[in-house]
Amino acid sequence: MADRLDPNDPLDKLIRERMDLFTHEDSGYLAIQNTRPQTIGYGLTDSPVLQLAWIAEKFAEWTERPVDRDRLLTNVSLYWFTASGVSAAHTLYEQAHSTDWGAPPTVPQGYAVFAADETVRKLIPAPPGTHWTEFSHARHFPALEAPADLAADLRTFFSPLS
Structure with a gap:
C-alpha cells in the first residue's frame, strides 16, 4: 500500500506518517498474531489475566470513549468461556499468509x-x-x-x- 503513495502529496505524507507510527509503536499485537498465533493462543486460553490484559489494552487504545466495565468484562468473558483466543489469533495469521483471495465479490458490499x-x-x-x-x-x-x-x-x- 505504501508504494502507491506520492511523497509530494500532503495527504499521502499524512498517511505515510500514520503507517510509520503504527509500524513502530502500535503493531506488536499484529506481529505476534501474524507470526506466532498458536503461542499467544495458548496464553489467551490458559490465563484469564492475559486474556483480560490483551483485550483491555485494545479497548484503551482503540476507543475514544470510556467503555463500560461490564461491557468490557462481557467481551472478555465471551473469549474466555469459548476459548476463542486461538481462533481469533489465527484469523490474522491466515489473512497475512493468504496468497489466493479468489475472485472479487459479486454480492453487494x-x-x-x-x-x-x-x-x-x-x-x-x-x-x-x-x-x-x-x-x-x-x-x-x-x-x-x-x-x-x-x-x-x-x-x-x-x-x-x-
Missing part, C-alpha cells in the same frame, strides 16, 4: 468507517456502487461505542436487499 478522516477513502479502494458511510466518531469497536449509528447503517445497507 458495504463499509461503515468509524473515526473516518480524509485518509480512509484513499486507502480502501471500493468498487462503484459500494455502500460507504463515514462517521467522525467512535473507533475500532463501533458496536460498543456507537451502537445506534452502526445499527442504522446496517439497516440502510440491507433494506434495498430484502
Whole structure:
C-alpha cells in the first residue's frame, strides 16, 4: 500500500506518517498474531489475566470513549468461556499468509468507517456502487461505542436487499 503513495502529496505524507507510527509503536499485537498465533493462543486460553490484559489494552487504545466495565468484562468473558483466543489469533495469521483471495465479490458490499478522516477513502479502494458511510466518531469497536449509528447503517445497507 505504501508504494502507491506520492511523497509530494500532503495527504499521502499524512498517511505515510500514520503507517510509520503504527509500524513502530502500535503493531506488536499484529506481529505476534501474524507470526506466532498458536503461542499467544495458548496464553489467551490458559490465563484469564492475559486474556483480560490483551483485550483491555485494545479497548484503551482503540476507543475514544470510556467503555463500560461490564461491557468490557462481557467481551472478555465471551473469549474466555469459548476459548476463542486461538481462533481469533489465527484469523490474522491466515489473512497475512493468504496468497489466493479468489475472485472479487459479486454480492453487494458495504463499509461503515468509524473515526473516518480524509485518509480512509484513499486507502480502501471500493468498487462503484459500494455502500460507504463515514462517521467522525467512535473507533475500532463501533458496536460498543456507537451502537445506534452502526445499527442504522446496517439497516440502510440491507433494506434495498430484502
